Amino acid sequence: MEMRLVSTRFKISRVFVLGLVVLIFLMIASGVAEANVRDWERGIAVTSEAPDQLLSPSSDAVITKAAQIGANFISLSPTWYQNDESSIFVQPKPEATASDAALTHAIQVAHQVGLKVMLIPFLDLYDGKWNGFIVPRDQDLWWGSYRDFILHYARLAAANNVEQLSVGRELVKQSNNPANAGRWHDLLAQVRNIYKGKITYQANWGTDWAEEFSKVTFWGDPNIDIIGVNGYFPIVSADDYKSGCPNLDTMVRGWLGPIKVLSQLQAKYKKPLLISEVGYRSIDGAAIDPFAHWREGSFNPDEQALAYRAFFQAWQNIPWMAGVFWWEWKSNPAAVPPYDRYYSSQNKAAEKVLEEFYGPYRTAAQMSLPPTAPSQVTTDSRPRTISQPSTINTTSITTVSDSQPTVSIQDNAFSKGSAVSANEAGPLQILWPRDQAVVSGFEKIKAVCKGMQPSQYDLTWRVDDGRENYFRDSAEGGDHKEANVNFSTWNWQPSGHYKLTVTAKDQQGRQIAERQIEIVVKQSSN
Numbered sequence: 096m097e098m099r100l101v102s103t104r105f106k107i108s109r110v111f112v113l114g115l116v117v118l119i120f121l122m123i124a125s126g127v128a129e130a131n132v133r134d135w136e137r138g139i140a141v142t143s144e145a146p147d148q149l150l151s152p153s154s155d156a157v158i159t160k161a162a163q164i165g166a167n168f169i170s171l172s173p174t175w176y177q178n179d180e181s182s183i184f185v186q187p188k189p190e191a192t193a194s195d196a197a198l199t200h201a202i203q204v205a206h207q208v209g210l211k212v213m214l215i216p217f218l219d220l221y222d223g224k225w226n227g228f229i230v231p232r233d234q235d236l237w238w239g240s241y242r243d244f245i246l247h248y249a250r251l252a253a254a255n256n257v258e259q260l261s262v263g264r265e266l267v268k269q270s271n272n273p274a275n276a277g278r279w280h281d282l283l284a285q286v287r288n289i290y291k292g293k294i295t296y297q298a299n300w301g302t303d304w305a306e307e308f309s310k311v312t313f314w315g316d317p318n319i320d321i322i323g324v325n326g327y328f329p330i331v332s333a334d335d336y337k338s339g340c341p342n343l344d345t346m347v348r349g350w351l352g353p354i355k356v357l358s359q360l361q362a363k364y365k366k367p368l369l370i371s372e373v374g375y376r377s378i379d380g381a382a383i384d385p386f387a388h389w390r391e392g393s394f395n396p397d398e399q400a401l402a403y404r405a406f407f408q409a410w411q412n413i414p415w416m417a418g419v420f421w422w423e424w425k426s427n428p429a430a431v432p433p434y435d436r437y438y439s440s441q442n443k444a445a446e447k448v449l450e451e452f453y454g455p456y457r458t459a460a461q462m463s464l465p466p467t468a469p470s471q472v473t474t475d476s477r478p479r480t481i482s483q484p485s486t487i488n489t490t491s492i493t494t495v496s497d498s499q500p501t502v503s504i505q506d507n508a509f510s511k512g513s514a515v516s517a518n519e520a521g522p523l524q525i526l527w528p529r530d531q532a533v534v535s536g537f538e539k540i541k542a543v544c545k546g547m548q549p550s551q552y553d554l555t556w557r558v559d560d561g562r563e564n565y566f567r568d569s570a571e572g573g574d575h576k577e578a579n580v581n582f583s584t585w586n587w588q589p590s591g592h593y594k595l596t597v598t599a600k601d602q603q604g605r606q607i608a609e610r611q612i613e614i615v616v617k618q619s620s621n
């Protein structure tokens with residue numbers, strides 16, 4: 096009778112009661128004090144799709160806007176690639192991977208406006224498949240390449256006082272394989288030797304074999320500070336739409352199951368748990384399969400905003416919750432057109448929800464920020480391609496307004512150490528650039544091992560003693576391989592001479608052949 100009276104008077108819904116019971120259970124089980132959004136990593140994922148986009152004034156303004164609405168973290172995600180799920184080499188994509196100079200600039204802008212930074216090296220596939228499928232044909236060779244990739248960004252993070260670093264993202268078949276546990280522990284130890292900030296890994300939510308977070312083999316490693324989960328959990332079903340768009344209570348209820356499962360993971364390892372990436376598209380049905388970037392649906396920014404609000408209401412008092420990073424804010428706002436149906440919340444109702452929950456915790460400095468990024472940022476913002484872990488001479492060319500560098504090619508080919516005079520000699524042939532060619536801008540280095548199928552060999556290129564970069568199979572068809580290189584944005588030494596070496600290896604990593612091209616840099620007037 097008393098319960099009925101209280102329930103009638105205060106209109107406590109069954110959903111609320113269930114949620115309260117689950118919340119009390121989780122608080123008792125965790126054994127830690129209550130937390131709220133104030134204590135979170137209040138993150139926004141700032142993305143770029145070009146090497147120097149993060150150097151732009153528009154990117155500075157986006158980062159500043161994140162601080163203005165109350166975020167205290169952004170994430171940056173330089174992306175490298177491999178050909179397919181069985182490939183053994185990873186490499187930057189010159190026309191897309193954020194340059195080190197651009198990353199450094201964005202980190203410094205973030206720090207200047209009061210934001211911390213999480214650096215998340217992404218690994219994607221050229222063939223468009225999900226990286227969760229990656230199982231290299233030679234684990235040792237792949238891990239050597241992947242280690243170089245991660246340690247490169249560990250060094251960059253350490254040099255720029257980045258607060259948090261992820262050592263991987265959604266590598267389901269690599270992280271869940273017990274045979275790789277030792278490799279992950281070794282990598283984490285090497286990262287810790289270089290980088291002293293917080294270390295995490297971004298595990299996929301998933302179902303069946305793709306449920307990664309519960310099977311990661313290295314959560315207990317002492318060098319993992321935070322458990323990261325990419326939380327694209329469905330929080331409604333298609334049935335919930337039969338009577339219209341689901342309401343807020345339905346979406347909040349949809350989080351109770353995932354919160355319970357994640358609480359068990361957190362309790363097992365006694366580490367903070369971060370929703371390291373989550374987002375919703377601005378379409379009808381956004382919360383059915385949040386991960387489904389291919390889903391069709393009409394433009395519906397209100398449903399995106401409702402899903403944001405449900406997240407905060409479901410999570411805001413979970414005591415072991417470390418925070419959330421929302422996917423995504425584009426560093427080029429022009430890439431978010433009116434009626435955009437993708438994940439960005441920029442200039443949509445969901446952005447207002449972010450400000451509602453993040454905004455109360457803005458610092459005084461953030462509240463006084465100008466509408467655009469600071470005009471004075473101490474950074475080396477000279478355009479360049481991705482720096483390599485093994486540094487080569489990067490002294491910049493001193494030019495005047497009416498001059499530009501001319502890069503000439505002279506071929507010095509050799510096979511298995513034996514010098515030859517013609518580019519066509521031997522099993523490894525460099526198809527482009529040709530002898531005496533002049534190159535600038537984006538060029539494709541093209542090479543082929545005659546008498547072999549592309550699947551039978553790998554090609555790499557390097558400048559002087561720099562790191563190896565890997566060719567991919569030609570997009571034009573045929574037997575040759577190619578690598579996109581931006582010659583114009585390298586910091587060439589005036590009238591310098593460089594060696595570009597192309598190496599062919601078999602599937603066991605043994606060298607088949609090698610050729611060198613001499614690159615001659617000259618100054619010439621337009």
